[in-house]
Amino acid sequence: MVYLHRVGAQKLTETESFRSIKYQPRSMSDRIVHKLTPKPSAPIGLRDPYPDLERAYVAQVCLTWEALNWNYTSFRRHNGGDGNIAARCCPARVAQEFQQFQVLLHRFIENELYEYGRRPEVYARMKNSTPKLLLVPEFREEEDEKDDLISAVQFLLILEESIRTFMNFLRADKRSHYEMFREMVKRRSSAVQQTLVITLKKANKKKKSQLKDLTRPRRCLKRTKLREEEELSILLGLIDLKVVARVLRMPEVTDQQLHWCEEKMNRVRVDQEGRMQRDPSPLFYPAH
Structure with a gap:
């Protein structure tokens, strides 16, 4: 994650420099001033560094989710298996770290509306000032005698x-008009890859609809209200x-x-009986 932070910071600087070179004012007076102002010349064959910045951001998001999912799965395995969770205790210090994780995500979501740039740029900029952003604490069962419980x-x-706060973070990452336009004109490296991407998007949308359908009330005697644990399991799948x-x-x-x-x-x-089946084991995202 430290590596991704460094890559993001570097690509943010390159992206902002690239934008300053490509910048064209709208008004005629500003254009005249822009023409007369000395500015660095763009090197021949200069490549937009934004895709690299976006890749670093997406890799960070994927790793954050795997870490958060692993913490939850590990905690449930060690504390919920025998049904005696109420009698157990955990270090308060670790709980405070997870609360800080939530606060930083909340703050990012609120401040993003007032920041300039696309989501990966805003994230990289805030990450520089808040290094713990998207950094998931590690749940540890070891208890120090000095720790509060x-x-x-x-x-x-x-x-x-x-987990719910992280989902809100993902929901706030909406496609911009630039992304929609880019998707229409951008072609993948091969027709086979383009077909696979379209197929995966359709499958993703279908499964998302199936999971959301499990949470909707129906006029059926067999459909009962989901327990909180079942609702959270569906949220993990979503x-x-x-x-x-x-x-x-x-x-x-x-x-x-x-x-x-x-x-x-x-x-x-979703199986034939209308129940979600999910494998929670980690699947590490290939950054390249």
């Missing part, structure tokens, strides 16, 4: 709220699909990344 139930609620959808939004996706998207979606399915 909270109940495992309270810790679970904090962990679940962190986040899996949301992360995959964000990868597929990139203008350039490698074959390894497409394979990752396909494998990630295959781990989420």
Whole structure:
């Protein structure tokens, strides 16, 4: 993650420099001033560094989700298996770290509306001033005698709220008009890859609809209100699909990344009885 932070910071600087070179004022008076003002000349064959910045951002999002998912799965495995979670305790210090994780995400979502640039640019800029942004704490069962303790139930609620906050972070990352236009005119490296991307997007949309359908009330005696644990399980599946959808939004996706998207979606399915089946084991995202 430190490597991705460094790449993001470097590509942010290059992106802003590239924009300053390509910048063209709208008004006639500003254009005249712009023409007369000395500015660095663009090197021949200069490549827009923004796609690299976006790749670093998407990789960070995927790694953050894998870490958050692993923490939740690990906690449930160690504390929920015997049904005696109410009698267990967790270090309060770790809980505070997860609360800080939530606060930073909330602050980013609120401030993004007032920031200039696309999501990867805004993220890289805020990451420079807030290094712990999207940095998931590690749940540890070891208890220091000096640490304050909270109940495992309270810790679970904090962990679940962190997951919901991360979903809000993903939802706020909406496609811009620039991305929509780029998607229409941009062609993939091959027709086969283009077909695969379209197929994966359709499959992603279909599975997302199936999972959302599980949460909707129906006029059926068999459909009962979902328990909180079941609702959260569906939310985990929706986040899996949301992360995959964000990868597929990139203008350039490698074959390894497409394979990752396909494998990630295959781990989420709805069986014939209308129940979601999800494999929570980590699947690390290939950054290249």
